[in-house]
Amino acid sequence: MSNTFDGRTVLVTGAGSGIGRAMAVAFAAAGARVVVADIDGDRAKATTEGIDGLPVAADIASEESVAALVEAALGVSGTIDVLCNNAGIIDTMALPHDISPAQWRRVLDVNLTGSFLLTHAxxxxxxxQGRGAIVNTASEAGIRGGAAGAAYTASKHGVIGLTRSVAWAYAKDGIRCNALLPGPTETNIAGSAADFDTAGITRLAPVLALGERMAQPEQMAAVAVFLASDAASFVNGALVPADGGWSAA
Structure with a gap:
């Protein structure tokens, strides 16, 4: 997809590492000017090394931070052609009766409310502009009940609901919204959970075992680039698993 995104500005959140970093690199390789957003400004800056990218430190759970991020993105070329709501944190895999209200709120604030705030802005x-593409990073946990803890599962089900709502609401306005559903992928997201809950992991183990293959972040990024591209111009409201067949089990 060389030069597919020439002249377009792409905003990627959680782009300091993992899938977000791979997205930023892939969009840049396709000709885009990439706004690399991450809560860790140093990681965002590291991602921009060697690509046409603007690093921005941003907390997507904060309305003020989101407003500043969007202003910075618009400063690149005056448009935001693609938004990739990718930033997210995982929970401790705790079951519903064990998760703390504080952890519940934090996971939903980042994974769901953060995606809403960026989309809303x-x-x-x-x-x-009369056009735009939004790609939300959901998860296998968005279509299953046994792939993660209660907070993460609820947040990703919510991301899917947001995706479908936006897709339908703006289908006649030249704006598309689709969701990428990664399966097991080699990222550092586990670092956002202090300690995994033993009871939760034990209960989830049969479902987790179905994810037999581990993906690389670049494989997820390739799907995101396709969904945002003109090649997917009639793809809207889709939930696209990239899981090595896990969801087919």
Whole structure:
């Protein structure tokens, strides 16, 4: 997809590592100017080395931080052509009766509310442009009940609901919204959970065992680039598993 995104600005959250970093690199390779957003500014800056990218430190759970991020992205070329809501944290795999309200709120604040805040802030600009593509990183946990803990599972089900709502609401406005559902992928997301819950892991083990293959972040990024590209111009509201067949089990 060389030069597929020439002249376009792509905003990727959680782009300091893992799938987000791979997305930023892939979009840049396809000609895009990439706004590399991450809560860790140093990691965002590291991602931009060697690509046409603008690093921005941003906390997507904060309305003020999101507003500043969108302003910075618009400063690149005056448009935001693609938004990749990729940033996320995992929970401790705790079952519903064990998860703390504080952990529940934090996971939903980042994974679901953060995706909403960015979408809410970017949509007016896409509407003014008459075009735009949004790719949300959901998860296998968004279509299963036994792939993660209660908070993460609820948050990713919510991301799928948000995806479908946006896809339908703006289908006639030149704006598409699709969700990528990664299976097991080699990233550092586990580092966002202090200690995994033993009872939760034990209960989830039969479902987790079905994910027999581990993906590389670049394999997820390739799907995101396709979903945002003109090649997917009639793909809207889709949930696209990239899981090596896990969801087929």
């Amino acid at each position: 970017v949509l007016p600009h896409m509407l003014a």
